Amino acid sequence: MKEIIVGIVISIITGVISSYLFLMYFLNRKRVKIEISSYISKVTFEGQTNYFFKFINKTNSEIFDIRIEPTFYKQIGGVGGMNIQGKDIVLKDNFISYIPCKKKSDNNSLHAMRVRTIEDIESNWSDTSSYIRLTVIAKHSLSGFTDIFVKDFYSKDVITTRKFKSGDDLDVV
Numbered sequence: 001m002k003e004i005i006v007g008i009v010i011s012i013i014t015g016v017i018s019s020y021l022f023l024m025y026f027l028n029r030k031r032v033k034i035e036i037s038s039y040i041s042k043v044t045f046e047g048q049t050n051y052f053f054k055f056i057n058k059t060n061s062e063i064f065d066i067r068i069e070p071t072f073y074k075q076i077g078g079v080g081g082m083n084i085q086g087k088d089i090v091l092k093d094n095f096i097s098y099i100p101c102k103k104k105s106d107n108n109s110l111h112a113m114r115v116r117t118i119e120d121i122e123s124n125w126s127d128t129s130s131y132i133r134l135t136v137i138a139k140h141s142l143s144g145f146t147d148i149f150v151k152d153f154y155s156k157d158v159i160t161t162r163k164f165k166s167g168d169d170l171d172v173v
Helices: 002-029
Strands: 034-036 040-045 048-057 063-078 081-088 095-099 112-117 131-140 146-153
Touching: 034 131, 034 146, 048 063, 048 131, 063 112
Parallel strands: none
Antiparallel strands: 034 048, 040 048, 048 112, 063 081, 063 095, 063 131, 131 146
């Protein structure tokens, strides 16, 4: 009788440990991976100046419910120190419902996205204490895990009149 109880307890402990290891190994690998370019591309078309941000889905699966939130931060004086004041930068499209993963058959690089604003971010960037933070929030299609990716742009030098390269390349030409 004692051997049966010990066998049941060992089976339960083994099952719990193996389930935990599976979840930690398998589901931890099912996370969103996004890379954000270090540049902001300034392009004029249709008579308007547009500022583009680029990011790439590096996940081995599709991602969905993607929100892109660029925010302009500026230091302001406060009682006893400095505070940061944020102002949202309005994008033409700040929500993307679906981005596929990279495929060899994809000639259009649908996993690489560019989002744009027509706000004059250069004129709002008044001093060296100001910066832009680009936040990308996305869900993994298989696990449902949400991840947040942040890129800070600390200098106006990141704004360039060159255009982004196509595909996986985050550089400009």
